[in-house]
Amino acid sequence: MTFQYRRIVRFAVLPLIAGLGFSTATLFAKDAAKRGVVSAVPAVPAPRPTPWLYVNSDVPQEKAWLFGTLDNGLRYAIRRNAVPPGQVSIRVRIDAGSLMENDSELGFAHFLEHLSFRGSKDVPELEAKRIWQRLGATFGSDSNASTTPTETVYKLDLPQATAESVDESLRILAGMMDSPNISDQTVNSERAVVLAEQREQFGAAVKVGDALRAHFFSGQKLATRSPIGTTATLTGATATGLKAFHDRWYRPERAVVVVSGDLDPAVMEAMVRNRFSGWKGDGPAPADPDFGKPDMKAPAAAAVVEPSFPTMIQMAVLRPWEQVEDTISYNEGLMVDAVALRIINRRLETRARAGGSFLQAQVDQEDVSRSADTTTVSLVPIGDDWRAALRDVRAVIAEATTVPPGAADIEREVSEFDLALLGQVENAGAEPGSKQADDLVRAVDIRETVTTPQGALDIFRGAKRLFTPERIRDATKRLFAGAGPRILLITPKTVPNATQLASAALSETVTASTLGANARAVTFDDVPKLGTPGTVVSRSSLTQLPIETVKLSNGVNLILFPNQGEPGKVYVSVRFGNGYKALPAKRETLAWSGPMALVGTGIGDLGLEELDRLTNGRKINMGVSITEDAFVMSAETRAPDLADQLKLLAAKLDKPGWDPAPIVRARAQLLASYEIMGASPGNVLTRDLDALVRGGDPRWTTPDRKEIEALTPESFRALWAPLLATGPIEVQIFGDFKTEDAVNAALATFGAMKPRGPAPIEPGSERTGVPVHVAKPVTRTHSGPPEQAAAVIAWPTGGGLDTVVESRKLEVLAAIFNDRLFDQLRNAAGASYSPTVSSQWPTGMDNGGYMIVLGQLKPEGVDLFFKLSREIAADLAAKPVDADELARTLGPIKQYYARAGTANQFWLRQTAGSSRDPRRIAAMASLARDFLQITPEQIQETAKRYLAPGKDWSMVVLPQAAVPKAAPAKKTAAR
Known part of the structure; x- marks a missing residue:
């Protein structure tokens, strides 16, 4: 099965919280270039040649793809797809x-990717972007x-494509591959950008990731090969060295061109042949490097200290990666493995929910970079007692490897699996061409094939005969056999003799645990x-669209949009109350806890475990969020499940449960991750910025440790019980359903609730605060690497629906600003890899909008950031932009809305709240015209x-060592 397909087992499947989010149409296969010649076939009748992707494979072929190979060895795959049109x-x-780099070339593959985008023999410097x-x-x-x-992939999604624009794009891409402009000047210009990208990585995660690779893949190239490279090799890179890397590896026989889109495949094939046929390899083709095999004698344990991380454990069992024949039989075996892992993860999640020794734990299996076939275990203990958590997790694994699971356990996972694959079959006609192109590239990378959604479902259903208790147990045994287990202990502070303690804990004998099979049966x-x-x-x-409003006798309003734009999918959004307007603007509350724990607290006396069993094999789920003017419950379901989906959503509002366990778990999770919020400039911005750009409004404040510790089941219920019980309800149902079925289901559920009183609005909460101009930037600090900093400049704008046309102008202004800042701060100065400019315009309040400019950079680059940002702002105010710049900006914006307008979620957002405020419909209608x-x-x-200069507000995030230790900064953290 594909990498993406197999990774689904990494996450515990909780149908009530979220529907299964994986998709697959790809299956393992050998790379055609490695397999030799296909056996001879009779001359009459001449069969169609086996496409290069399917050599030695018997999986159902995806016939929509047109496969071919050029004389120079380049392979291509092309198909027609009109999603989006x-x-x-x-x-x-x-x-x-x-992994193809020599020790002196670390980071060269990625560096070359940057250089290729800058220009080529056919395209002047930086002109491709324009x-x-x-x-x-x-x-x-x-x-x-x-x-x-293992790969470098260049991506282009061309909206409103024509034969001319596709051909021009292929011309540019062919030149980038064949003859990028690699010179001393371009290398020196791009070096600063690459170093900025390296610098802006999350330092704590890099440290832990490097330690994990070095330990798990000891003795293999992957242990020392991060795609970003090292400061030394990037600084020492020369045009000569980079060109040598290019000439060695950028060869047509190592290239695959994939095109999926709304044009005639024959026309696109002719373009690919025309543009790429002249590409020739330089010199003899290199042999593929040996990536190595797992070292059976490598140390079992290692430890790393990272102050911003909670205590964590990563374990792995490794087997040599082997190229296999992608047969139906092989994939059936992978499906058995997948069911086995889902059973383990379900048991681990059940233990975590019950308040065990660990907050979360999960098991995964994947082939990593064609270097090893791995089974990994990750866990976060409650507090510092990692040994108890490790013992309990190993006990669950021990049970799975020794005791066959029950038939009910197997059927539960099989039905969930089947439903997910069925959903892909139903939605096959709405699958975007971009996803199909990405899936095929992924298949090539790990030597797979692709099949149709129906083909994947047929293979799975054909494999059901193999899902016996004994086979599932034996598959689990195999998954935990190999080199290891190896353990990496991650702690926020030094643990004496950590490596020895981890090794000893791994060697302890554990007793297989049992969860019991006497769970209460639950029905609707x-x-x-x-x-x-x-x-x-x-x-x-x-509107002019077939969107209908239905008012029910108890005051509930329905907004219905039946359509088959996404076959098999139905989106439900339930808005109630007044959101942030219902919360005080002068003091902090526990509102942040709702999206984390409200679903988990259950319905009536049904807890999350019961609801999980209740929805097994069905697409029924629930999420909670807060907007400026409403609380929102959302779900994605199917027409056959819509009535029961609405029943659960209505019951959650009318008869909420108050199970304390999810609240306690949410508190523990937040406390475990608290330090990481200050571990990088980006994390500090995520934590603090939302409140700061609203003048410190506490409704957007991230809780501090003391506030998190104060969360109790009692305080949680005291806040959320009245919020759930009041305010008019608006139910949006968009997607593939029949109108009368939805109306009848709503009448029996939301229509059966008692009429609700008006939603409260806290005095003074109709508006939010705004940032006040500061002469010196507000300063925050982070605990990450000393070379990292961030800077922000923002201007307050406005909000509301009466002047929504202003939001469209600001969106275009922000895009122009962003393009200029990108060119000057990144391409010219190399000071920041990812500067961004955006405009926020709330429609649920009449103020609170802002235009914001953000950049991550070196501490010494902060002044340059502010200088360039203010110069760009002044220039935009001083004179009109030229026609070409405006056209280059408006084009992508218009195309974004054109593509977004083909999806139900776009219309959900546009019509949300319109039953209460009809101005939203007028705002939606004027979008294109504006x-x-x-x-x-x-x-x-x-x-x-x-x-205006006198209106801006600014902020910097500096490393702790760069700021004198004065009085601690006042807490105005934000959500």
Whole structure:
């Protein structure tokens, strides 16, 4: 099964909290270039040649792909896909990553990716970005690249593509692959950008990740190969060395071009052949390097101290990676493994929910960078007693490897698995071309094939005969056999003799635990009863789209949009109360705890375990969030499950449960991760910025340790019980369903609730605070690497629906600002890898909006950041932008909305709250017109109005060592 497909077992499957989020259509196979010649076939009748991806494979082929190979060895795969309409997605994969680097070349594969985007013999320096902007593509989202240990992939999603724009894009990409502009000048210019990207990585995670790779893959190349490279090798990189790496590995026989989009495949194939046929390899083809095999004699234990991390344990059992034949039989075996792992993860999650010795634990199996077939175990203990947590987790594993699971356990996981695959079959027609292109590239990387969603479902259902208790147990045994187990102990402070203690703990004999099989049977008859079904009071059409509003007799409003844009999917959003407007603006509350624990507290006397069993094999789930003017429960379901989905959502509001265990667990999880919030500039911004840009408004404040510790089941219920019980309800149902079925289900559920009183609004909470201009930036500190810093400058703007046209102008202004800052701060100065500019305009309040500029950089780069940002702001206010710059900016924005408008979630957001405030419909209707009418003069006027020097607010995040230890900064952390 594919890498993506197999990773699903990494997460405990909790249907009530979230539906299964994996997707798969790919299956393992050998790389065609490694397999030799296909056996001879009869001349008459001449069969269609086996596509290169399917050589030696008997999995059902995805016939929509057109496969071919050029005379120079380049392989391609092309298919037609009209989701979203007009888009063409192009991927160029090079079979070269960090594992192909010599010791003196660490980071060269990634460095070369950067250089290729700068320019080539056919495209002047940095011009490709501008060309693609004119074609509607946004740099960073529509055009990008990535480097891993085994590959480098160039990506382009071209909206509203034409034959001419696709051909031009393929011309640019072919030149990037064949003849990138590698010179002393380009290397020196891009070196600062690459070093900035390295510097801006989360230092604590890098440290732990490096330690994990070094320990688990000891003796293999992967142990010392991070794609970003090292400061020494990046600083010492030369044009000569980088060109040598390019000439060695960038060869057509190591390249795959994948195109999926809304054009004739024959036309796209001709373009690929025309643009890539002239590419020739330079010199003899290199042999693939030996990635090595797991060292059976490597030390069992290692330890690393990282103050910002909670105590954690990572374990691994490793087996040599082997290239296999991608057969149906092989994939059936992988499915047995997947079910086995799901059973373990379910048991681990059950123990964690019950308040065991660990907060969370999970088991995963994956092939890592063609270096090892691994089974990994990760766990976070409660507090510092990692040995007890390790003992308990190993006991669960011991049970799974010795005692066959019960038939009910197997059936539970099989039904969930089957439902997920069935969902892919139902939604196959709505799968975007970009995903199909990514899936095929992923398949090539780990020597897989791709199949149709129906093919994957058929293989799984055919494998059900293998899901016996004994086979599941034997599969579990195999998954925990190999080199190891190896353990990495991660602690926030030094533990004396940590390595020896970890090794000893790993050697302890454990007794297989049992969870018992006498869990209470649950049906939907156990869900708390609602009242008498309501009636329909009125129905009306909302817009020119087939969106209908239905008012029920108890005051509940429905907004219905039946469509088959995403077959098999139904989105439900339930808005109630007044959100942040219902919370005090002058003091802190426990509102932050709701999204973490409210679902888990259950319904009536049904806890999360009972609800989990109740929804087994069905697509029923629930999430909670808070907006400016509403609390929201959301779900993604299917038409057959819609009635029961609505029943649970309505019962959650009408008859909420108050199980204390999820609240205690949420508190423990927050405390365990508390230090990490201050461990990097980015984390500090995530923690503090939301409140600071709202003038310190406590509703957006992240709780401090004392406030987290004060969370109790009693205080949680005291806040949330009245919030759940009051305020009008709006239910949005969008997707693949029948209108009358949805209306009847709503009448029997939300329509059966008692009429609810008006939602409270806290005095003074209709508006939020705004940041006040400061002469010197507000300063925060982080505990990460001393070379990391961040800077922020923001201007307050506005909010609300009456002046929503201002939000569209500000969105364009921010995009122009972002493009200029990117060019000057990244490309010219190399001071920041990812500076960003964005505009926020709330529609649930009449103020609180802002334009914000963020950059992560060296501490000594802060002054340059502010200088450039203010210069750009002043220039935008001083004169109109030129027509080409405005067009290059508006194109991607228009294309974003055009693509977003094909998805139900876009319309959910646009119509949310419209039953209470009809101005939202007018704002939605004016969206396209507002963007079409924007002129250079309006952009200048908008910049003058908002980006005035005396209105800006600024902030810096510096390393702790760089700030004198005065009085501690006042806490204004934010959510």
